[in-house]
Amino acid sequence: MNLNLNAEESTFRDELRLWLASNVPKDWNMWSEKPIEESFAYLRAWQQKLHEGRWAAVSWPKEYGGRSATLMQQALFWEEMARVEAPPMANALGLGLIGPTIIAFGTEAQRKRFIPKILSAEEIWCQGFSEPNAGSDLAGLQMEAQLDGDHYVVNGQKVWTSYGWVGDWCELVVRTDTNAAKHKGLTVLLVNMKSQGLEVRPLRQMTGESEFSELFFRDVRVPVENILGKVNDGWNVAMSTLMYERGSYGARLHLTFRRYITRLIELARSIQRNGRPAAEDPVIRQKLAQCSAEIEIMRFNQMRAFSRVTATGAPGPEGSLQKIFWSELNQRLQQVAQELLGAYGQLLCGDPHAIDQGIWSYAYLRTRGNTIEAGTSEVQRNIIGHFVLGLPRSY
Amino acid sequence: MQFGLNESQELLKDGARKFFAGECPSAEMRRLMETDTAYDGALWAKLTDQGYTGIIFPEEYGGVGLGMVELMLLMEETGRALLPGPFFSTVVLAGSVLLAVSTPSQKKKYLEPICKGKVRATVALLEASASWNTDDLRISAANGKLSGEKLFVTDAAAADFLVVVARNGVFVVDSKARGLKISPLSGMDLTRRLYAVEFSDTPGEELGSIEALPRALDIATAAVSAELVGGMQRTLDITVEYAKTRKQFGKPIGMFQAVQHHCADMYLETESSRSAVYYAGWALEEKSPDAPTAVSIAKMYASDAARSVGNRGIQVHGGMGFTWENDLHLYYRRAKASETAFGDATFHRERIASLVIDSGSVSARTA
Numbered sequence: 001m002n003l004n005l006n007a008e009e010s011t012f013r014d015e016l017r018l019w020l021a022s023n024v025p026k027d028w029n030m031w032s033e034k035p036i037e038e039s040f041a042y043l044r045a046w047q048q049k050l051h052e053g054r055w056a057a058v059s060w061p062k063e064y065g066g067r068s069a070t071l072m073q074q075a076l077f078w079e080e081m082a083r084v085e086a087p088p089m090a091n092a093l094g095l096g097l098i099g100p101t102i103i104a105f106g107t108e109a110q111r112k113r114f115i116p117k118i119l120s121a122e123e124i125w126c127q128g129f130s131e132p133n134a135g136s137d138l139a140g141l142q143m144e145a146q147l148d149g150d151h152y153v154v155n156g157q158k159v160w161t162s163y164g165w166v167g168d169w170c171e172l173v174v175r176t177d178t179n180a181a182k183h184k185g186l187t188v189l190l191v192n193m194k195s196q197g198l199e200v201r202p203l204r205q206m207t208g209e210s211e212f213s214e215l216f217f218r219d220v221r222v223p224v225e226n227i228l229g230k231v232n233d234g235w236n237v238a239m240s241t242l243m244y245e246r247g248s249y250g251a252r253l254h255l256t257f258r259r260y261i262t263r264l265i266e267l268a269r270s271i272q273r274n275g276r277p278a279a280e281d282p283v284i285r286q287k288l289a290q291c292s293a294e295i296e297i298m299r300f301n302q303m304r305a306f307s308r309v310t311a312t313g314a315p316g317p318e319g320s321l322q323k324i325f326w327s328e329l330n331q332r333l334q335q336v337a338q339e340l341l342g343a344y345g346q347l348l349c350g351d352p353h354a355i356d357q358g359i360w361s362y363a364y365l366r367t368r369g370n371t372i373e374a375g376t377s378e379v380q381r382n383i384i385g386h387f388v389l390g391l392p393r394s395y
Numbered sequence: 396m397q398f399g400l401n402e403s404q405e406l407l408k409d410g411a412r413k414f415f416a417g418e419c420p421s422a423e424m425r426r427l428m429e430t431d432t433a434y435d436g437a438l439w440a441k442l443t444d445q446g447y448t449g450i451i452f453p454e455e456y457g458g459v460g461l462g463m464v465e466l467m468l469l470m471e472e473t474g475r476a477l478l479p480g481p482f483f484s485t486v487v488l489a490g491s492v493l494l495a496v497s498t499p500s501q502k503k504k505y506l507e508p509i510c511k512g513k514v515r516a517t518v519a520l521l522e523a524s525a526s527w528n529t530d531d532l533r534i535s536a537a538n539g540k541l542s543g544e545k546l547f548v549t550d551a552a553a554a555d556f557l558v559v560v561a562r563n564g565v566f567v568v569d570s571k572a573r574g575l576k577i578s579p580l581s582g583m584d585l586t587r588r589l590y591a592v593e594f595s596d597t598p599g600e601e602l603g604s605i606e607a608l609p610r611a612l613d614i615a616t617a618a619v620s621a622e623l624v625g626g627m628q629r630t631l632d633i634t635v636e637y638a639k640t641r642k643q644f645g646k647p648i649g650m651f652q653a654v655q656h657h658c659a660d661m662y663l664e665t666e667s668s669r670s671a672v673y674y675a676g677w678a679l680e681e682k683s684p685d686a687p688t689a690v691s692i693a694k695m696y697a698s699d700a701a702r703s704v705g706n707r708g709i710q711v712h713g714g715m716g717f718t719w720e721n722d723l724h725l726y727y728r729r730a731k732a733s734e735t736a737f738g739d740a741t742f743h744r745e746r747i748a749s750l751v752i753d754s755g756s757v758s759a760r761t762a
Contacts, residue, residue: 001397001398001399001400001401001404001464001673001677002396002397002401003396003397003398003674003677003681004396005396006396009396072396072397265751265752268752279752279753282745285744285745285748285752286741286744286745286748288748288751288752289695289744289745289747289748289751289752290695290744292747292751293691293692293695293696293744293747294696296671296674296688296689296692297667297670297671297692297696300398300667300670300671300673300674301666301667301670303396303398303670304398304399304670304673306398307396307397307398307399308399310397311399318666321662321663321666321667324659324663325663325667378652378656380659381652381655381656381659381660382652382655382656382659384658384659384662384663385649385652385655385656385658385659386655388659388662389631389635389655389658389659389662390635390639391635391638391639391647391649391650391654391655391658392639392646392647392649392650393650394650394651394652394655
């Protein structure tokens, strides 16, 4: 056990710090809750700049434009990005999930065709996995693709598609064999979002915004060369994408949470409670301390998981622990924020009396999605029960 | 950066697990628990042979010179075995205080025999106020003599000497000293005995001032948290095993999600406590500025988690979990005693608040 950086890690961080110092935009407001649509061109330009410095996809192999960064270097990358309050990258799913899946399962022609434009943010990617009747039970999805000459003809509906409104391409999971067992008849297709018969509708969520879309497919034709991996092996391909999802996302979240708690502590010094600053109120102190401690523990869990994955070579079902931990912690944290802010907590973005432009009311509502998206807490607990603890499958 | 155990740390942990499984299995733990002081000379000699009695102490005093992470690993295994007797009191508590506050010649006199397994010892800290804050202590030494009562002193009847924390210094009192009276308290934890210790004009040898005490108490606090992790792991293992074999409605109960989700939460609480304890061990070893915060985070989280893991473990066992025969209640009792030892979660949350809110230093290690 040694939590000091080794020489390679220090070099990596120093090089990144140097680059960020002269390249990170100064006009980005972390606390702004401006809809992502309005700043998308800005985020594309920022990703392009990162790509030019070869910083857009540090985890990718060098031959595909990455830096073959270790997990610890990836964690450092996100820490440094957060430290300088850098904007997010436009093609988050392409860089984080879909690019790595194409590198792992794609043909050389597919890699050449898709990878460069993922890196440069010229083509934005979205993920077509969930359906109205296939959420937690993803393998039960119904969208059908029938072979017609050298094309698949796709019919059905997808839902909860992030970046659907701006996506140029979609990693789509479809059923190609309706007779096979449900995990065995799936295939992954790479689908051009401009295809005829594909309609994108925004899905308005409880926060009032539309992060996600619904996709409707009516006889959409997809050439067979756009199959990712093997026909009817789509479950493996899709699972690989989901592993990237659970593995990498937590890395940067503790920094977001740390920013929240630091701000709440600052606010607690000025908000009055029982005739003194809330920061001196014993109940508030207990709650802020609990959140602060759990954010640290989330970081420790993450570092331990990275070390384990580095040692064993593959992300495992332990990712479910991180998923439960961050999502439920964020809900508790936002409730503490609401208690601290009192009546002000409910004011929405844009209200002139709102504290921090109303981000707290937004964050409070948004956290309800945390324990649902990327696998519900219940599914994560099933995964721990069966795959980690070896209890018999419950379903 | 590597937040996993290295090869020698793995070896130490595995070795300790096998050692306790062989030398102090459940039946032996229960036998010792029923004896007067839970001290066993033969077991102590074996602990000494393993080097456990000198684990973190310098070689010049007969110690092994290992680090704080190694101590956490050993204590995880003593906690898993629910090791009865004065090991924690002697080695971790008295040993750390002696190391922190005494002169080199006093270390030769008191710490070396601990390392060599020749004596047992403990620390008398709490008084009637039951406050873990040393500012609340009342007893002061006058002319090298102590008077008053200390409470909740662990393993005092097995001790050859007591390290007594007074307002005006830390003192060593021989167990046969004049005016010393040791009487047992009936505590919930049957594997770690508590005593009331009365002093009336009892002579003590001054070791040093209490200013050096916080680090020693931080080491003990982290070690108790490590024991809790071991206890949680054992409770989880017993519970998962039971859920796989116990059948109701024609199925193993572990197939029901209500049961599985209890087990998943036990896993989450155990692993998260372990991460916090290992980090605390590392921060103590590095004498990192965030070590006190890290220790409080570990103790706060493990105190609450151990209770929750115990609650869930007993619940999953149904009626079996409520029997004397099942070991779960012994871990549950220890968890409650350890929860209050060196400050409960509420105490440590306030300490975190004073470190994080008042001084504004969140984590020295967050780059």
